[in-house]
Amino acid sequence: MKTPWIITLVFLLSTSFGFAQQDSSIAPIDTFESKIDIQQLSNGISFKPVLRPLIQVPGGRAPYYKYLWDFGDGHFSTQAEPTHQYAKPGDYEVSLYAVNNYDNGPKPKRPTRKIKNTTPPSALASLPVHGFEDNFFASNGIFQIFKLSDAKPGEDITLVVGVNTEGKKGKIYLLSNEKVAGLDGFKFANQTAYHREKIDTLVPTDKLHSLWAGVKQSTFTKTGSPDYGIKEIATFQNQQQAVDYFKKLYGAYNSLASYDIESSNGEQQFSLINLDVTSDMLVDTNAIVTITGVFIPEDGLANVHQVDIPIVKSHDPNKMSIRPARMNYRFQKKRKTMTYKVQFQNDGEGDAKSVRLEMRIPDEIVKNTFKLKALYPKCDSCEVNNNTGCFRYYIKDDGTLVFHFKDIALPGTAAKDVTDMDSTKGFILFEVETQKKLKNKSFDAYTNIYFDNNPPITTNTATTRFLRTLSPFVTIGAAHTFGTPRENELHHKFKTGYQIGIGIAPTAPYRKPYWQVELYASYFKRESESPQRAEKGEHSYLVDGKPNYFAYSAISDFEKRDYLTLQVPVQIRYNFNSFVSMGIGASMRKDFNIESSGETTYYFQRDGANGVMQDLTYTEAKELAKINSAIKVNPFFDLNIGSVNLGPALGLRFAYDKDQKSSGGIYGIFRF
Incomplete structure (x- = not known):
């Protein structure tokens, strides 16, 4: 039997799709x-x-x-x-x-x-x-880390850690996987042991305080290929200052490893370390992460060296990177300092005399807060030196931020006399500040790089995103039922109820629907009465302790019940702006009858004065069984006005219940 052509086609399409899906991750x-x-x-x-x-x-x-x-x-x-x-x-x-x-x-x-x-x-x-x-120890002469490449997910990254012992023994610590990045992007793979190094990847930081307390001075340097030229010296007046300094430094990372240095093994010791770059890094292939090395020798004169490592999709030296690449919307300050790095490379045969970086910075950035931190080739501002080898920067009318290297000599990779490819690279590292208030959405930047009179090279897009976090909240409010719902012969009247609750939702989504889940308890009272209805019978009652009877012709009932309600509302919401939010959903609800009481009124007639019949009533209390409701599903509509992202807001909710029918409430909500 031949397979129908349509089945064959579907099979081939699904198979090719499966292979495409698989190949994309290999x-x-x-x-x-x-x-x-x-x-x-x-x-x-x-x-x-x-x-x-x-x-x-x-x-x-x-x-x-x-x-x-x-x-x-x-x-x-x-x-x-x-x-x-x-x-x-x-x-x-x-x-x-x-x-x-x-x-x-x-x-x-x-x-x-x-x-x-x-x-x-x-x-x-x-x-x-x-x-x-x-030339290894160009930054501080003592301790430095070299990176062979940027971090590409799925590959490994090779580091060379060098120390000039100067006859002193000590310890080297390596800190990786910054907490601010939220990624476990580096995994230790292996290390050479030419100087009997033995790396320990299980170092408890709480046992390092005594080591930190012995540090008298720490020299901080930072590189990013080429060297940034950043050098800071911290002198500690007492042990607590030293402990606080290193506690803050170590606390910024998730991973810590160490190994011992013995001066008898050589004055200059170089160790090669391989780190695997995990697939977690794929989420931020425009970010800058750092690895920090700390050398603490026996004399307490420590050296801290940081190396910036951009995360890349491909090893393209023309790149724009951002730090931090991900931020927490809940904890952001009014103005956030962002660090951008634009790196470039001349791949020509001759020297590049002019390199112009035209950076498209997003509107979320206040461009006149530009602050240059480091650059290469190193040169002065053209405002100081108007002759050769200088830089200038300015903002175009369209908001483009321009940084221009003028009259420099950046070698090309194709030049026959180039032996160090890093000498053909340049970069600028700068800081800018964000607007006071940011929307919870990503914002992008990229750079057009002009080498002399050649067409521009456009870098990758450097994107800053907000972390996908959850926002807890609390609510307190009151609700009331509209009208007088009926249940058989009973007419219900509901007293105003009061509620208190908690909930959780994604933090301040920007122009996209999001879910919200709540749990709250409410308390309300219900009074129910049945109208007078014709019903004949006899009823006994006591007079002076003796039983007596009367014949009644009508009867009515009255009930009072107190309820404690538990509800789990689930809804889809949408923030129209920072002040108005709307949602629609359904609530799972169960009412627990915690108090109940009732009475019955009998209507009868008796001979009165002058032979005229007298209308009388007799009311007596009756015991009522507590009645809990079944689990119900109540649809509702919800509106928030106020600080609907984070902070306080006023809420209005309208719901439908098969017993209460239409009800509405007002509540206050505070999102954390």
């Missing part, structure tokens, strides 16, 4: 066999990478590799084809970490090669120290 894998070629020289060993050919993006910039060589003896190089001399004969394993920039292919595999060094010790020191190590 990073491409390099199938090229990466290798390391070597050549024995009289004064060392020459290394050459064999990596898959780079694939240029159609119409894009020329791709290139960035290298980090681990020679297997605690020494490193960032040259493309370095030559290295080992201090001792023996067996070593060389590894190459490479990053593909502007490339349209997968990350290259990491090649390794075991080599045997036969150079005798007498031939040592014939080569100078690698430039990478020689």
